[in-house]
Amino acid sequence: MNDSYKKLAKPYEIWLYIFALFPALVMFALIFLDTEGINLSEASLTFGNFSQLTESSTIIAFVNSLKFAFLSTLICAILGYFVAYRLFRSKFKNKFLILTILILPMWSNILLRIEALGNVMQPNNIITDILSKIGIHIGIDIKGTSVAVLIGLVFTYLPFMILPIYTALEKIDPSLEEASLDLGVTHLKTFWKVIFPLSIKGIVTGSIMVFLPCLSGFAIPEILGSGNIVLIGNVIDQFFRNMNYNIGALLALLILILILGAIFLVQKVDKEGETLL
Amino acid sequence: MAKSKIIVLLFTLIITITLISGCNSSNTLLLLNWGEYINDEVVEKFEDKYNCVVNISIADSNELFYSKIKSGTTVYDLVVPSDYMVQKMVENNLLEKLDFSKLPNYSQDNLLPGVKRISKLMNESSRNEIDYTQYFVPYFWGTWGLMYNKNKQGLEDSLNQYGWQAYFDRSLLPSGTTVGMYNSIMHSYAAVMCSENLPLNEEKDEYISLCYDKFKAMHFDEWGTDTMKKSIAAGNLDLAFVWTGDCLDMLYSTLDDGTPIDEVSFDIYIPEKTIAFMDNLVMTKNARHKDLAYQFINFMLETENAKENASVVGYCTPYVSSYNAIVGYEGEEQWDNDWKYAVSKYYPYYEDESLYKGTPLSFFSKKYMTDMTNMINNVKTS
Amino acid sequence: MEEKKYEVATLQEYGYKDYHVMQTIFKIFGRILVALIVFMLYFSIFIIFLQSINSSKSVTSFGHVTFKWYLEMFSNRQMRLAIQHTLIISISATLLSTVLGTIIAVGINSLEKKKKQRILLLNNIPLLNADIVTGISLMLVFSCLLPIFPYLFGWKTLLIAHMFFTLPYVILSVLPKLREIDPNLLDAALDLGVKPRRALWKVIVPAVKAGIFSGALLAFTMSFDDFVVSYYTTGNGFDNLSIWIYGSIGRNSLTPAVYSFSTMITLITFLFLVIVHLFQSKMVKKNGKK
Numbered sequence: 001m002n003d004s005y006k007k008l009a010k011p012y013e014i015w016l017y018i019f020a021l022f023p024a025l026v027m028f029a030l031i032f033l034d035t036e037g038i039n040l041s042e043a044s045l046t047f048g049n050f051s052q053l054t055e056s057s058t059i060i061a062f063v064n065s066l067k068f069a070f071l072s073t074l075i076c077a078i079l080g081y082f083v084a085y086r087l088f089r090s091k092f093k094n095k096f097l098i099l100t101i102l103i104l105p106m107w108s109n110i111l112l113r114i115e116a117l118g119n120v121m122q123p124n125n126i127i128t129d130i131l132s133k134i135g136i137h138i139g140i141d142i143k144g145t146s147v148a149v150l151i152g153l154v155f156t157y158l159p160f161m162i163l164p165i166y167t168a169l170e171k172i173d174p175s176l177e178e179a180s181l182d183l184g185v186t187h188l189k190t191f192w193k194v195i196f197p198l199s200i201k202g203i204v205t206g207s208i209m210v211f212l213p214c215l216s217g218f219a220i221p222e223i224l225g226s227g228n229i230v231l232i233g234n235v236i237d238q239f240f241r242n243m244n245y246n247i248g249a250l251l252a253l254l255i256l257i258l259i260l261g262a263i264f265l266v267q268k269v270d271k272e273g274e275t276l277l
Numbered sequence: 278m279a280k281s282k283i284i285v286l287l288f289t290l291i292i293t294i295t296l297i298s299g300c301n302s303s304n305t306l307l308l309l310n311w312g313e314y315i316n317d318e319v320v321e322k323f324e325d326k327y328n329c330v331v332n333i334s335i336a337d338s339n340e341l342f343y344s345k346i347k348s349g350t351t352v353y354d355l356v357v358p359s360d361y362m363v364q365k366m367v368e369n370n371l372l373e374k375l376d377f378s379k380l381p382n383y384s385q386d387n388l389l390p391g392v393k394r395i396s397k398l399m400n401e402s403s404r405n406e407i408d409y410t411q412y413f414v415p416y417f418w419g420t421w422g423l424m425y426n427k428n429k430q431g432l433e434d435s436l437n438q439y440g441w442q443a444y445f446d447r448s449l450l451p452s453g454t455t456v457g458m459y460n461s462i463m464h465s466y467a468a469v470m471c472s473e474n475l476p477l478n479e480e481k482d483e484y485i486s487l488c489y490d491k492f493k494a495m496h497f498d499e500w501g502t503d504t505m506k507k508s509i510a511a512g513n514l515d516l517a518f519v520w521t522g523d524c525l526d527m528l529y530s531t532l533d534d535g536t537p538i539d540e541v542s543f544d545i546y547i548p549e550k551t552i553a554f555m556d557n558l559v560m561t562k563n564a565r566h567k568d569l570a571y572q573f574i575n576f577m578l579e580t581e582n583a584k585e586n587a588s589v590v591g592y593c594t595p596y597v598s599s600y601n602a603i604v605g606y607e608g609e610e611q612w613d614n615d616w617k618y619a620v621s622k623y624y625p626y627y628e629d630e631s632l633y634k635g636t637p638l639s640f641f642s643k644k645y646m647t648d649m650t651n652m653i654n655n656v657k658t659s
Numbered sequence: 660m661e662e663k664k665y666e667v668a669t670l671q672e673y674g675y676k677d678y679h680v681m682q683t684i685f686k687i688f689g690r691i692l693v694a695l696i697v698f699m700l701y702f703s704i705f706i707i708f709l710q711s712i713n714s715s716k717s718v719t720s721f722g723h724v725t726f727k728w729y730l731e732m733f734s735n736r737q738m739r740l741a742i743q744h745t746l747i748i749s750i751s752a753t754l755l756s757t758v759l760g761t762i763i764a765v766g767i768n769s770l771e772k773k774k775k776q777r778i779l780l781l782n783n784i785p786l787l788n789a790d791i792v793t794g795i796s797l798m799l800v801f802s803c804l805l806p807i808f809p810y811l812f813g814w815k816t817l818l819i820a821h822m823f824f825t826l827p828y829v830i831l832s833v834l835p836k837l838r839e840i841d842p843n844l845l846d847a848a849l850d851l852g853v854k855p856r857r858a859l860w861k862v863i864v865p866a867v868k869a870g871i872f873s874g875a876l877l878a879f880t881m882s883f884d885d886f887v888v889s890y891y892t893t894g895n896g897f898d899n900l901s902i903w904i905y906g907s908i909g910r911n912s913l914t915p916a917v918y919s920f921s922t923m924i925t926l927i928t929f930l931f932l933v934i935v936h937l938f939q940s941k942m943v944k945k946n947g948k949k
Contacts, residue, residue, distance in 0.1 A: 004855040008766025009778060012759075012826070016781040019823050023796025024784065036643070037344055038799055052647075057654030064658070079696055086693045096872055097936055101697075104928055105704050106880045108921035109904050115504065116706035119718050122513040126709050129720045143513075144499065155699045163873070187678065216789050227460045227500025230657045233789070238654075240791045242462065242646050243340055252789040259787045260780070307896060312906030313914075317736045332896030333737060335906030350802060350812040351894035503908050511719035530716040 024256075030249040037243050049246045058235060058251070065231040068146075068221070069214035072153040073161075076210045077203055079154070080161030084202070087162075088169040098166065102159040114152060114223045121148050121224065144226035152224040153214050160213075161206035168202025169195070208263070216255060304329040306569045309336060309345060309353040311556070314417075316586045323576050329569055346371050346561055354564040355573065359554045360399050360637040363413050366559065368405065372412045373560040379571040382578035383414060389626070391633035392418055392595040395555045402478050402639050413557035414574050415595035417522075417587070419624065420554075420635045421464070422547035424506060424524045426515040429454060436516075436546045441472035444516065445491050457499035457508070457517035458492075462649045463638055464552065465492070465500075468518050471550045471636075478639035485645075485652050492656040500657070509543050520554075521545055522591035525619050529591065532615050545623065553635025555595065588616070593624040600626065704925055711918035729923070731916040738916060741903035748814065748889075748899060749882040752821035757875040759822070760829025765863055767830065768837040782831070785824045793824060794891030801892065812894025820892035821885065825878035832874030836867035 026038070031050075033043045052058055087098055105113065119125045121143040128139045142148045172195060180190040218233035232251065239248035308315075312335040320331050334351070336342050339362035346356060346366065358366060366372050377383055385393075395418065396410050403409065423444055425432050431451035435443045443449040444456070458465050469488045470477050499505060499514060506523045508514035510531060524545040531541050558574050560567065576582060583599040594600055604621045606613045627633060641649070711729070714722035733739055767778055785793060801816045840863065848858045864871070886901035893902070900920070907913050 005765050005769040005859070008762050009770055010766070012763040012766070013778055013781075015823075016778065016784070019797060019800055020781055020784040023792075023799050026799055027792060027796065034643075037347060038795065039347065052651075055651050055655075057651055057658045060658040061654065082689065083693050083696050086689050094936060094939070095869065096876075097932055099873055099876055100928070100932055102700065103876060103880050104925060105700055107883055107924050107928065108704060108707060109901055109917070110884055111886075111901075111904055111908070112707055112917060112921060113703040115718075116703045116710065118504070119507075120702075120706055122508065122511070122719075124511045124513050125719050126706065126713070126721055130709075133721075155702070158696070158700060187682070212787060222460075223504070226498065228497070228657055230654050235650075235654060236789055237791060238462070238650050239647075240795070241338065241340060242650065243344060244643055244647055244650075245795070247647065249792065252792045256784070256788055256792075260783065263783055263787070264780075312903065312908070313737075321736075334894075334896045334898055335737075335903065337906045337908070348798065348802060349805065350798060351896075352809070507718055510717065513719070534715045534717065534720075534722055 024253075027249040027253055030246050031253065033246060035246060037245055049250050052247045052250060053254075057230065058232075061230045061232045061235050064229065065215050065233065068149060068153060068231060069211050072150055072157065072214045073207050073211045075150070075154050076158050076161040077207060080158055080206060081165055081199075081203065083158075084162045084165035084169060087166055095166070095170065099163060102162055106156075106159070110156070110219060111223075113156070114220055117152055117155075118143055118148070118223050143224060144228055146225075146229065148224040149221050149229055152220040153217075156220060157210045157213055160209035161203075164205040164209065165199060165202035168199040168205075172198045212259060215259075303566065304569070306331045306355070306566055306573055307351065307353045308333045308573075309342060309351075309356045311335060311357060312337060314357065314556075314590060316589045319577070319582050319586050322582070323573060326576070327569065327572055331573070349563070352563050352565055353561055354566045354570040356559050356561060357416055357556050358559060359556050360395060361640045363409055363557055363559060364399060364403065364407075365640045367407055367409055367412050371562055373562050373564060373567070374411050375414065375560060375574075376571070380414065380575045380578065382575050387597050388415060389418075389593075389595055389597055389600060390628065390630040391553075391624075392555060394630040394633050395553055395635075395637055397630075398637055402637075413559045414578065416556045416558050416577070417590060417592040418553070418555040418595050419592040420521045420547055421468075421518060421552040422521045422524065422545040424509050424517050424519045424543060424545045426509050426512060426542060427544055428512060428542050429515045432515055433544070433546075440546075440548050441550070444518065445469070445472055445495055447495065450516070454515045455498040455513075456495065457501055457505045457514050458495075458497040459505070459518050460500040460502050462646065462653060463641070464518070465653065466649055467552050467638055471548065471552065474550060477552075477636050480641055480645045482648070485648050488649070489652050489656060492653070493659065512542065519545075520592075521547065521623055522593075524591075525623060526591035528619055529615070532612075538615065538618065547623070547634060549634060551635050553633070553637055555637065556592075593620065600624075704921070707918045708922045708925075710915055711922045713915065716915060728915040728919040731914060732919050732923075735914060735916055738900075738903060738914070738920075741898055741900045742920060744814070744817075744897055745883065745900040748817050748821055749879055752818055752825055752882045753875055753879040755818075756822050756825040756829050756878045757871060760826045760874060760878075761833050761864065761867070761871055762859075763826070764830045764833035764837060764867075765859060768834060782827045786827045786831075790885075790887035791891075794820075794888040797823060797888065798891045810895060812892070813897040814893075817889060817893045817897060817899070820888050821882045824885070824888060825882050828877040828881060829871070829874035832877060833867050833870040836870035837863070840866045 030038070032045060032047065033040070034046045034048070035043045092098065120127055121140065123139040123141045125139070128137070131138065142151075176194055176198075177190060180194045181187070185193065216233045216236075218231065218237045221229045221231045222234055232255065236248055236251045236255075239245075239251070306329060308331060310333055314335075315333065320333070323329075324331055334345075334353070336345060339359050342356055342358045343362060343365060345351065346353065347369070356366075363372070388396075392415050396415075399409050400407075423436060425436060427433060429451060432454060435449050435451065439446075439449045447454070447456075450456070458468070466484075466488055467477055469475075469491050470484065472491075473487065475484065499508070499517070501508070501517070503523065505514055505517040506519055506527045509517060510527050524543065527543065528541060532538060558577070560570050560574075564570055577586065578596065580596065580598040580602060583594050583596050584602050587594040587599060587603065594603070600620070604617050604626070606617045608614075709721070710718055712724050712726065714725040714727070732742075767775055770778070788796075797816070797820045801811060801819075804811055844866070845858060845862055848862045849855065853861065884901060885899075886905055889899050890902055890905075893899070898906075900917075904913065904917060
């Protein structure tokens, strides 16, 4: 494209150097220091922070995070594909409308939403109260279990899976499908051999969008797990909360590097790269 | 054409924002407070009287107060930290020594004996012989206790019989009792120390392993914060260690719904040895509006204002005159009578300081905090 | 010679399988599942709605239907201010990031591959970093300017911070659309003597409109509900609604007015969408008749 547009990216590069790279370097330095917050005046050099990585709770929390993130991504992919496919097949073609309807729940504060969800996962809640007034007595008690956390994660981040898959499906040339059907291939086979492979890109993008927040989030496991389920996000949050920025930065950067590595790999596989949405 | 429209739009927007928020005049008092911890009506009265603006920011933990003040991103005039954080702030030279001659409404005699006791305990635990009372004016205070579900058969009895021991031993509780612990490192640690009658401010590795054993054996059903009081009121949880004010807050809203006072389904048991806390108005060293800040503190010390301020918060006013105004109410108003009942029951008045319960927390070294964090995570993940 | 009689082969014998029944079942099942999933997405909003019309402050028992919390929304001063701040910041951050993000995306798209990859890798940092690290990092950078501008923290820093983490969303939404543009289109415009700046506006922007819209929507969503980054980068009392909620939840019960606000935002947006949709389909019909 036109060269005169190149300069448009320059200010953003500088912006990123100032706001992303420079603080990342400071955070990196914090790993090797013993400081109070980010106050560098009384800093002393230490490698003691790294012993946090061998702490069994850190390792278990990390494994837990991977487990929950993987499972929720898988469930989101299955449910999300289904919804996206049905939407794609429906007569509803206003993409912006679909997008907004799916993302609208996120405009309410996440804490309020998760607490509301957590409330109805307990035996006595607002719904059972209303139902008991008309004589129905039912109630579930799953708060504090892994299932509760999974439900929370899946239904919070599902929109991020549906949208890219829908976009990918939309891009498929309809004549491809027609050709396949004209050649006598059944609907099911057409789906498997033509449509699904072409929409994998959407699944990959969606998976990244779901996996990442599940991996590093802490509010959902904290509330729905009744504080008994510890993910790496919770550990990071605890350390920052108690002013231990050194260990906090160590764990956070470790995750960042892992994620960037994964993105790098995805970019290697997906030649066009940057397919987020 | 459309492009220039957008640019005009953006500029208008930016200018509007500047106008809306460009009020950093000398008449703005910057207060850093806990959420919903002040009566807006009292603030408005102050603003009208002194023709100024009170700009309130909020934070939800003492540690966040500290990091906000320390980082200096905003020069707050007044902050409301708890006892141990006042100590830490003073030791790190972040606070201004108060000039009590500018606070005519303040008098030592007007402080409740329980408040004086906490100040004394703070000074006793000082590592550098500092008189902390020079730095703060008490704002609210209270204790911690074991909030429980009255509908759970036998729970009230076992608490009255065994106290703390019941909280940490499932065999002393009725079967099927669900128990919650406050999800804060310092508070859960303090709970163990209180139950074992150990000092709250000493750092010993054996204490940490003691906590580990206790937590592990107990296997709490929930590590929660504010949600626990709601769970107990709803009958989803039976027992939890919470702020007494949390329980009162729940009590007031239950009474507001029309539940008679003897039908309330929960109550709080305050053990002999427990955590006490006191939140205080302190002035930061770099405060820019010191005169206004003094006027504000003085205003909040007025009996009527302090009482009005306490009416929206479930904690106890530290001033004798306001306390008496609340518990001495003689009238027909349901709300005032409920308030009187709750305050005199849960924050009783004793002439003798030593009858008051509770010890304030103290702050720990970074290393000890890290060890405690890991200990609790180890309990939860094992 | 006797003519052998063959039975007429049925469609089945030709290998035709009737999938109609299965397809119908699949369709019905699919509709139910989709409805169920959308219901679950809105389930928490529904509970929040119930809490907003509940006369009791309790979140576990229902008194009677009331709308008093909707009025309190405007009378609670702290909350009203917080809502104002949230709206100001998220709307202006969305507008700015959308405009700038589109321009930047055009710039990035025209870069050489190596340079492009480097920027995009950096561009990922705000998206992937733990919020708390982003927040503290930004605070660190802004603090460097404190000696010059003592009142810096507040809406200015908050706006920059929100732009920092919303820009990547806009850029990543616009970029793929940019790549789909036929390069001849732009060349044609430039050959016809259109200035690059005008071509950007007249040729590129219309072509990537869909990307810009979804980018703006994501940006708004992220900005509107942000707590951690906002917490560390704001100052001088410029708290947004999330900060207010987190702060208020600690020692006190939250006023149900917050639930009213959430419900109202959802309902208003919903109504707006329905109106826009009806309006659009009417337009389409009208145009179709012509």
